[in-house]
Amino acid sequence: MLDVKALLEGAGDGDLDLWARTINPQFVRVLRTIGFDRPWARAEGAYLYDTGGNRYLDLLGGFGMYNVGRNNRAVRAALVDALELDTPGMLAMGVTALPGLLADALIARTPARIERCLFTSSGTEANEAALKLGRAATKRPRVISTDHGFHGLTLGSLSANGNPEFTARFQPLLPGFERIPFADLDALEEELRREDVAVFIVEPVQGKGINIPPDGYLEGAQALCRRYGTLFCLDEVMTGFGRTGKMLALEHWGLEPDMVTVAKSLSGGYVPVGALLMARSVHEAVFDSMPHAMSHGSTFAPNELAMVAGLAMLNELDERRLVERSAELGARLLERTRALVDEVDVVRDVRGIGLMWAIEFEGDGLAYRMLERAQRGLFAQLVVVPLFTDHRILTQVAGHDMAVVRILPPFVLADDDVDEFADALHATVKHARRMPRSLTKFALTAAGVR
DSSP, X not given: OOOHHHHHHHHTTOXXXXXXXXXXXXXXXXXXXXXXXXXXXXXXXXXXXETTOOEEEESSHHHHTOTTOBTOHHHHHHXXXXXXXXXXXXXXXXXXXXXXXXXXXXXXXXXXXXXXXXXXXXXXXXXXXXXXXXXXXXTOOEEEEETTOXXXXXXXXXXXXXXXXXXXXXXXXXXXXXXXXXXXXXXHHHHHXXXXXXXXXXXXXXXXXXXXXXXXXXXXXXXXXXXXXXXXXXXXXXXXXXXXXXXXXXXXXXXXXXXXXXXGGGGTTSSOOEEEEEEHHHHHHHSOSGGGTTSSOOTTTXXXXXXXXXXXXXXXXXXXXXXXXXXXXXXXXXXXXXXXXXXXXXXXXXXXXXXXEEEEEOOOSHHHHHHHHHOTTHHHHHXXXXXXXXXXXXXXXXXXXXXXXXXXXXXXXXXXXXXXXXXXXXXXXXXXXXXXXXXXXXXXHHTTOO
16 A cells, blocks of 8 residues: 555655656746745645744645635544545446536535526636526627636636736637736726627636735626627636625625636635536526536546535534625734834735735835836835745735735634734835845845846
8 A cells, every 4th residue: 555654754855856857947047936846745725834844824825725824634534534435436427416406506605697507627618608608598799708817728718818928928719809908997998899709717716926806896797798799707716705794705796706716715725626606597508418427628628526525514614604704814914914004105005805914015115116027026025035035924026017916815813913024014014115235136136136
């Protein structure tokens, strides 16, 4: 029998070298350049521990994957139970109970318009399904998305991606995709009035910069989609399952979309899983006969471990009131950090909704402008790196050429964790504002400037 513990002990601290040799040497170069090259030993809740026993506060949560905390014990226990039950697994020509139970639990947490569920193995696959089924259901060719929207990196999802750093090198992408500015209803109507748009796909809160929509935008977009016969699809891959202080972000605006995509935290971080939740009318326009009963699917998507993990994760959210906790912690976080806008001249904005939080920088001093000329967003690195190396707090620059730092922490943070971050952030931003020569040299080196 494979001894996993012995295997890991035998690998020692060579994670980075092994990764560089077999998976992605350039990513390892990035980690070493910015000082994130720690050998990790274990994780629990909102904390990571390196092989030296040092504790780090994890405010990224696997890009929002660990809503219920890393190595959640309740989800793990449910998985162990499932493994010992010898459940039938994938039948190919047959069905089992667990996928139906999770589908029912998900549909119960969505607006009444949503009645069907199609499982996938990831968020990008859920979005691929939405685009494919949306085109088939409407018999229309076009898809509209927004600038800076992120919907995944497979070809169809990438075609809807609004970030040139991901799309530019992989042209030509799929035809029939157009992008418009986020929060621009006039631009949306200009496209929709042609009545050839199958799907408008949008994140209710854009994950790349934590861009929160202005009042009336999403409600207006839904109304326009209804008027012109376009399917309204909300990408809740990042915002779902309590991230914004509601079970789904759509609840903030009382939305009733035709399609909703979810993934990331659905399994508590244990098993890859996603889902496309949709109106019955969309589903039945595609799966409209027995010959079309298998028009879309994925071999591992409804696997029983993923289904059990999803059910256990939802139970954790409910039993521990973690959605409400996300809202409470988010309010505390904003209260502790918003003062930076007035206290430090390079802080343009502090924003958040639930536990999606960001700080944005802008400055007009000579040193700041020099950094931004080298590469936009370098000042944000002067905050992220010391937070990690000096305070052992894991955060991230929100995206390429963005002067924004974001966090997506687990909901199991303690109040003291929020205060620890707020205090460290105040100290780090004020220190970075003075731009000591060593920090500036580091930032320019990280940007490849010599």
